[in-house]
Amino acid sequence: MSRFHITVWPEDVMEVPPVRRFPACVRRDGFIELAVPVTFPERPAGAGAYLGPVLDTGYELVGAIPQELYLRELRDLDLSSPEAIARFCGDYGSLGGHDWTDMVPMEWAADDGVAFDEDEDYRRYAKWNFPELKRIAIRTEEFAGWDEGLDRFFHPDEFRVRAALLLDVADLLLALSEAQPFEDVVKNWRSTWAGTPASLDEGLSRYLIPVLNHGMRPFSPRITLQPEGVTPKPLQPTTLYSAICLQMANDLKSEVTYHVCANEPCGRLFLHQRGESETKKDSGVYYCSVSCGKAQNQRRYRRNKASRESSTNQRNQL
């Protein structure tokens, strides 16, 4: 239990803008590139550091992210696999990038009264204060310096560090809603580079609130001017990182109830059932998906059948 009450402004749920995404591939040097490989040429002897394929970057897509992505796709992603990360980037958007201005150390620095004139100053600060970030940055810097084009490729660790932070914040959100104990948050805590919360209150004040607030900076009330007869522009695309932060903040302000999937081997925490259901409506709060509902029904049927048979056998033995 937390001693605090969280309030979110504005009170209405904000629509999550669409996210820009590219098909992505893993290069031979292990970096992930947001582009479609066309050919993989042999690297000529003595050539520069570029080990990647010939790429076509003209495949940008923009689309909505799935509901409760932080409970499903992000949680299910195998972060140890660069190929899985590349697929995820192609499907939902990228969390990578050497530009750490989306990351929470900037918020902590602001709390301490530290301001940065240049993003480069901030990156230096982040590296200096967090050895793990320094380790990640060195890999990218060794490879290419802070060259142009770095926004198109990144080391998988750049993705991992953000994914882990978002998953930790999601865990805190679940603990705040009493869907899981705080001890589990600590047990599973991934972002040890940023410290580990000692209590739920510390988790909220040092991690959940600054991470979400910082991630939601792109969203602010705004006024636009449209010529007569021109339909207003739809929401401007945002980054996946910011979209996930807004998704979590929306669920926080809606005071949603997380359900535990009743399919025994699944046990997923979820909000809305996925898949087309032909069964009664409230089954949606028991099973995370229609297939989980079917699996558990079959299990129950087999169990009932087995127990009927064993009681018949017992009767026969008497």
Ligand SMILES: [Zn+2]
């Ligand atoms: Zn399930």
